[in-house]
Amino acid sequence: MDSTGKMKSSWNMYIEEALPKLESRNMFTPLRPMNIPIAGEGAGEGEGAQTKFDEDEYQTYDEIQPWDRLAAQIELPHSFFQRLLNGVELVSKYELQENERICSNQETEYKKLILFAGNDFLGLSRHPTIAKATAKAAVEQGTGPRGSPLICGYTNYHMALESSLAKLKKKEACLLCTSGFGANMAVMVAIGSIVPVLCEGRRPTKEEKVSVFSDALNHASIVDGLKLADRLGGVELFMYKHCDMSHLDALLTNCKNTRKVVVTDSLFSMDGDIAPMAELAQLRKKHGFLWVLDDAHGTFVWGKNGGGLAEEFNCEYDVDISIGTLSKAASSLGGFVTCSKIWKQWIQSRGRSFIFSTIAPVPLAAASYASVVVAKKETWRRREIQNRMKELQALTGIPVKSQIVCVIIGDMMQAIKTNHELLKSGFYCVAVGPPAVAPNTARLRLTLTAVHTSEDIKRLAAIISKYVKFQVPRSSNCSDYITPRL
Numbered sequence: 097m098d099s100t101g102k103m104k105s106s107w108n109m110y111i112e113e114a115l116p117k118l119e120s121r122n123m124f125t126p127l128r129p130m131n132i133p134i135a136g137e138g139a140g141e142g143e144g145a146q147t148k149f150d151e152d153e154y155q156t157y158d159e160i161q162p163w164d165r166l167a168a169q170i171e172l173p174h175s176f177f178q179r180l181l182n183g184v185e186l187v188s189k190y191e192l193q194e195n196e197r198i199c200s201n202q203e204t205e206y207k208k209l210i211l212f213a214g215n216d217f218l219g220l221s222r223h224p225t226i227a228k229a230t231a232k233a234a235v236e237q238g239t240g241p242r243g244s245p246l247i248c249g250y251t252n253y254h255m256a257l258e259s260s261l262a263k264l265k266k267k268e269a270c271l272l273c274t275s276g277f278g279a280n281m282a283v284m285v286a287i288g289s290i291v292p293v294l295c296e297g298r299r300p301t302k303e304e305k306v307s308v309f310s311d312a313l314n315h316a317s318i319v320d321g322l323k324l325a326d327r328l329g330g331v332e333l334f335m336y337k338h339c340d341m342s343h344l345d346a347l348l349t350n351c352k353n354t355r356k357v358v359v360t361d362s363l364f365s366m367d368g369d370i371a372p373m374a375e376l377a378q379l380r381k382k383h384g385f386l387w388v389l390d391d392a393h394g395t396f397v398w399g400k401n402g403g404g405l406a407e408e409f410n411c412e413y414d415v416d417i418s419i420g421t422l423s424k425a426a427s428s429l430g431g432f433v434t435c436s437k438i439w440k441q442w443i444q445s446r447g448r449s450f451i452f453s454t455i456a457p458v459p460l461a462a463a464s465y466a467s468v469v470v471a472k473k474e475t476w477r478r479r480e481i482q483n484r485m486k487e488l489q490a491l492t493g494i495p496v497k498s499q500i501v502c503v504i505i506g507d508m509m510q511a512i513k514t515n516h517e518l519l520k521s522g523f524y525c526v527a528v529g530p531p532a533v534a535p536n537t538a539r540l541r542l543t544l545t546a547v548h549t550s551e552d553i554k555r556l557a558a559i560i561s562k563y564v565k566f567q568v569p570r571s572s573n574c575s576d577y578i579t580p581r582l
């Protein structure tokens with residue numbers, strides 16, 4: 097039992113066994129809290145400590161405001177726009193040089209387009225409350241943190257942000273990382289280092305290893321993190337077919353190791369489909385694995401409070417480690433890991449991409465904190481995304497599962513052609529082809545946001561319906577794709 101009377105998980109006991117071994121080898125790394133002195137007349141010693149993080153002081157709005165629309169717009173240099181129409185997506189050395197020339201030329205003519213390719217799902221990038229919080233922090237505390245979090249870069253802003261994220265995800269603790277990519281790498285490497293630390297130099301037996309089961313379409317940062325974890329010699333890796341719970345169940349059943357981890361994206365960034373959350377929770381009950389969820393695209397967008405897809409599917413307490421990013425719906429920068437206190441200690445001591453990297457500058461930590469507050473309170477943003485999803489599905493017949501809509505076209509040339517029609521009509525989105533996605537599944541990746549209007553969707557749907565003739569169900573395309581991409 098722990099101090100709250102709850103049964104301790106076997107994974108927590110395992111980490112508890114490993115942590116003292118780190119401590120005895122001086123490899124345990126505590127965070128060092130500190131403040132940056134506030135600038136300005138009359139700001140004396142200790143002023144930094146008085147920075148207040150009171151959610152009620154952040155102004156929020158009940159509906160869309162004029163500035164919100166800017167978050168859905170983008171301007172392209174005219175000559176680049178022309179080149180896109182001429183097929184610049186087919187990247188060659190010449191195209192690279194040409195784009196560099198355009199970048200350095202400072203053009204004066206720009207083409208304004210409606211953006212359907214970004215990850216600013218809530219449209220927070222132009223929110224005045226967030227801009228104000230960012231500017232205030234920059235003026236008062238500058239652009240530091242001046243060092244990595246284990247040296248001198250962990251400020252009261254970072255601490256407040258961690259607490260707000262842990263609360264949002266209903267977890268004991270949170271660890272900020274440089275990016276979502278770094279957060280995934282840190283968790284995978286930390287998992288991979290448990291057995292080597294426990295074995296203290298001895299080669300582990302096959303049964304002693306941690307078995308990690310990863311969805312075939314997981315993000316590149318999970319794939320790369322697992323490759324590094326594998327090199328440490330303490331894990332055995334299994335890839336299961338994309339979102340295929342029968343395959344995962346069979347692999348888990350056949351695996352005789354006692355320590356198992358399942359890692360999956362919650363919302364797949366190139367396919368727009370959602371992991372079968374309820375079934376994963378059921379399988380966790382059956383097999384007792386550690387569930388690691390990368391909720392990069394779900395956080396702030398899904399769930400009543402914006403807690404993400406685990407909140408949406410009512411399985412927040414089944415997820416053991418929830419990873420997120422502040423670079424998408426929060427419209428800032430940085431990654432984070434929410435978990436138990438003991439896992440946080442382990443990850444901050446073993447996750448090399450956390451240890452050896454600086455986290456967000458103070459103004460961006462302030463921006464992220466303001467985003468968390470605004471995202472939680474402005475619930476209309478989540479509602480509007482759902483409305484846009486329903487409208488697009490009703491108008492096109494495309495099964496819209498999330499705010500990321502993947503229109504599979506198959507042939508890359510056809511995908512580029514359709515994209516040109518969208519560009520001509522004033523929409524910016526991207527055509528994605530292999531190797532980023534499986535062969536013959538070239539697609540348009542569209543992202544819907546809270547600041548798109550019904551009128552945008554109507555116009556977009558009219559073009560898509562006219563040109564996309566090769567729609568095939570997404571799930572059937574990828575379920576057999578088990579080769580890790582890139």
Ligand SMILES: Cc1ncc(COP(=O)(O)O)c(C=O)c1O
Nearest residue numbers: 275276277315361365392421423
């Ligand atoms: C599923 C997923 N995880 C992690 C990341 C990395 O996040 P970041 O951009 O903060 O490094 C991304 C970004 O594309 C992503 O799509």
